[in-house]
Amino acid sequence: xxxxxxxxxxxxxxxRLALQQLIAELMPDANMVACCEDxxxxxxxxxxxxxxxxFLDIRMPGVSGLEVARAAPPTTQLIFTTAYDEYAINAFDxxxxxxxxxxxxxxxxxxxxxxxxxxxxxPSTNNMHALIDKLQQQLQNTHRHALKWISASVGDTIKxxxxxxxxxxxxxxxxxxxxxxxxxxxxxxxxxxxxPGLDPEIFWQVHRSLLVRANAIQRVKRDDLGKFxxxxxxxxxxLPVSGAFQHRFKAM
Amino acid sequence: xxxxxxxASLNQALPSDVANSRLGLFSYRNYPVFxxxxxxxxxMLFGVAIMIYSxxxxxGMWLRSKNxxxxxxxxxxxxxxxxxxxxxxxxLATWVRYRRFRLSKERYAVVIAIMLGVVSSxxxxxxxxxxxxxxxxxxxxxxxxxxxxxxxxxxVTTRIDANGKKPAQGLGALTVNVIWWxxxxxxxxxxxxxxxxxxxxxxxxxxxHRRELAAMQLQKDETALRLSVLQAQVEPHxxxxxxxxxxxxxxxxxxxxxxxxxxxVDHLRATIPKMREDTGKLMSTLxxxxxxxxxxxxxxxxxxxxxxxYEVSVLDSFRELEFPPLMLISLVENAIKHGIxxxxxxxxxxxxAEKIITGTGEEKLKVSVLDNGLGLSTGLGGGLGLANIRDxxxxxxxxAAALEIGTRPNADTIASVELPLSMSNENA
Numbered sequence: 001x002x003x004x005x006x007x008x009x010x011x012x013x014x015x016r017l018a019l020q021q022l023i024a025e026l027m028p029d030a031n032m033v034a035c036c037e038d039x040x041x042x043x044x045x046x047x048x049x050x051x052x053x054x055f056l057d058i059r060m061p062g063v064s065g066l067e068v069a070r071a072a073p074p075t076t077q078l079i080f081t082t083a084y085d086e087y088a089i090n091a092f093d094x095x096x097x098x099x100x101x102x103x104x105x106x107x108x109x110x111x112x113x114x115x116x117x118x119x120x121x122x123p124s125t126n127n128m129h130a131l132i133d134k135l136q137q138q139l140q141n142t143h144r145h146a147l148k149w150i151s152a153s154v155g156d157t158i159k160x161x162x163x164x165x166x167x168x169x170x171x172x173x174x175x176x177x178x179x180x181x182x183x184x185x186x187x188x189x190x191x192x193x194x195x196p197g198l199d200p201e202i203f204w205q206v207h208r209s210l211l212v213r214a215n216a217i218q219r220v221k222r223d224d225l226g227k228f229x230x231x232x233x234x235x236x237x238x239l240p241v242s243g244a245f246q247h248r249f250k251a252m
Numbered sequence: 253x254x255x256x257x258x259x260a261s262l263n264q265a266l267p268s269d270v271a272n273s274r275l276g277l278f279s280y281r282n283y284p285v286f287x288x289x290x291x292x293x294x295x296m297l298f299g300v301a302i303m304i305y306s307x308x309x310x311x312g313m314w315l316r317s318k319n320x321x322x323x324x325x326x327x328x329x330x331x332x333x334x335x336x337x338x339x340x341x342x343x344l345a346t347w348v349r350y351r352r353f354r355l356s357k358e359r360y361a362v363v364i365a366i367m368l369g370v371v372s373s374x375x376x377x378x379x380x381x382x383x384x385x386x387x388x389x390x391x392x393x394x395x396x397x398x399x400x401x402x403x404x405x406x407x408v409t410t411r412i413d414a415n416g417k418k419p420a421q422g423l424g425a426l427t428v429n430v431i432w433w434x435x436x437x438x439x440x441x442x443x444x445x446x447x448x449x450x451x452x453x454x455x456x457x458x459x460x461h462r463r464e465l466a467a468m469q470l471q472k473d474e475t476a477l478r479l480s481v482l483q484a485q486v487e488p489h490x491x492x493x494x495x496x497x498x499x500x501x502x503x504x505x506x507x508x509x510x511x512x513x514x515x516x517v518d519h520l521r522a523t524i525p526k527m528r529e530d531t532g533k534l535m536s537t538l539x540x541x542x543x544x545x546x547x548x549x550x551x552x553x554x555x556x557x558x559x560x561x562y563e564v565s566v567l568d569s570f571r572e573l574e575f576p577p578l579m580l581i582s583l584v585e586n587a588i589k590h591g592i593x594x595x596x597x598x599x600x601x602x603x604x605a606e607k608i609i610t611g612t613g614e615e616k617l618k619v620s621v622l623d624n625g626l627g628l629s630t631g632l633g634g635g636l637g638l639a640n641i642r643d644x645x646x647x648x649x650x651x652a653a654a655l656e657i658g659t660r661p662n663a664d665t666i667a668s669v670e671l672p673l674s675m676s677n678e679n680a
Contacts, residue, residue: 011593012493012555014508018500059489061594083492102496149633158628159658162642187630197632 003031007054009042039063077116147197152185171209262287285449286345306331333380341369341441373437519547539571583621591625620668627659
């Protein structure tokens with residue numbers, strides 16, 4: 001009889017052990033290829049071995065179950081496990097992928113195993129990635145909104161800054177200056193990547209290399225050559241406005 | 253309901269959103285219309301205004317008649333006549349309001365009082381104007397020697413109206429006159445007040461509704477916050493995951509299952525009953541929050557095994573200090589999630605509380621969570637937990653509180669919250 005290759009990714013040791021035992025009991029033809037305690041080793045395992053059925057915990061430290069699933073070949077049947085992710089579960093109801101709610105019950109596990117087994121020989125439906133993208137998006141919607149914090153270096157210390165405290169971001173060579181009322185730090189994330197997370201009504205791009213908090217601007221000055229400069233509240237630094245962005249201040 | 257709220261508080265100032273005006277001179281409008289404080293302030297204002305006007309009249313009459321006594325008597329007539337005109341109606345209406353009739357009856361009575369005031373205004377005007385005219389006539393006779401003979405007694409309309417309107421004749425004229433003096437005497441003798449009186453009830457009811465609505469909104473916000481506090485303290489994912497581990501442990505390691513259940517019970521006990529005790533207030537004490545963290549850490553220790561160690565150094569004397577809910581446990585969860593869980597090897601978490609003196613000499617409470625985990629790396633974050641802590645601190649303490657998170661090389665990651673010590677006084 002052909003053995004079925006199984007992978008389990010679960011960060012809690014007792015749960016991992018229990019799932020392993022239960023699968024061995026319910027599937028005499030199971031070949032336990034990998035029992036991983038974190039996402040990273042699961043990621044390696046799905047790429048190295050020909051896994052038939054993968055049991056993936058969605059929330060794992062480091063690499064999540066969804067990222068592991070993305071790396072798996074289309075022939076691998078995926079069964080996600082989760083303790084409580086109501087939004088994610090809604091997406092599973094599409095039926096292409098199976099999921100188990102923790103604590104995992106014996107009957108429900110048997111059902112999932114049978115379903116996956118029956119799909120093993122079918123040609124893959126191949127819409128897996130789209131579904132995983134949708135899931136990831138939903139998880140992000142519930143857990144993450146716009147950019148709230150920035151971890152940046154002040155000397156050899158790394159500090160967290162709330163976006164609300166930032167006066168401006170200025171790109172310089174390989175890094176970006178993050179300037180707040182009280183502090184100044186640097187970050188290696190390029191301005192391009194910062195922009196999508198920031199509200200364009202709050203942070204105005206006034207220069208190719210400058211994002212300024214609109215209500216930190218005290219006044220706009222124009223020099224003899226007609227160039228615009230910004231003066232900030234509580235900060236002596238004067239910032240240039242480049243030609244393409246001057247229209248913002250023309251009406252002022 | 254609305255009627256009770258007015259009559260019960262006739263002598264008290266109206267809520268600011270009901271009062272018509274707040275300026276010093278017009279402060280009578282801050283009181284219920286036809287109440288004693290209203291009448292007193294209104295009479296003062298009108299009295300002073302009429303007094304000033306009378307002074308001019310006095311000077312004019314004295315100069316014209318060249319007789320001090322005539323000037324004085326005319327002025328007294330003028331002043332008294334005017335005062336009766338402006339105050340009889342309102343005084344009667346005030347007397348009516350203190351009878352505490354039913355609202356509908358009171359309204360009729362107030363209208364009658366103002367009408368009586370209008371009638372008495374007419375007589376007062378007749379009396380004072382009559383006197384003044386007599387003086388004028390005597391003047392004309394003596395100084396101009398009666399060139400035109402008798403000056404016809406002018407109609408009330410032209411006297412008060414003074415816009416050159418010709419005295420009307422006949423029945424039509426009488427009607428016009430009656431309407432005119434109703435309007436003029438009405439305006440002087442409490443007509444505007446009458447309008448304010450009728451709208452006052454509505455304004456009071458509206459204000460009452462507004463305040464009720466605001467109170468309900470506040471209550472709703474607090475309930476929502478309390479619910480989110482409860483939910484966040486016992487995060488569902490955490491709870492179900494713990495139960496899943498427990499279920500697995502029951503057969504594998506019954507002794508450890510038992511320890512886990514004990515730790516879970518302690519944690520739930522530290523979290524849940526606090527909500528019931530705290531109904532009515534959202535602040536909790538540092539002691540309660542530290543207990544929640546300790547039981548959480550103990551439970552995590554049971555789940556993660558001996559690789560997690562933790563230490564709580566908070567003086568007993570700090571335990572009773574007020575401390576907002578949710579913050580400390582969020583910081584501890586963050587330390588576990590981002591610091592310890594992702595890093596192989598031993599993890600250590602410390603909770604510390606200390607009193608510090610800031611640069612400006614203020615005494616503050618500083619509570620810190622330290623972990624020897626992975627440490628911060630530069631990058632972007634959308635973490636709502638930290639943003640919530642920040643928002644909550646801002647809402648309660650404004651600029652007086654701060655949240656700081658940082659990692660030095662080869663040192664612990666420190667997340668600390670600084671609050672003013674006398675928090676209950678700082679609550680805005």
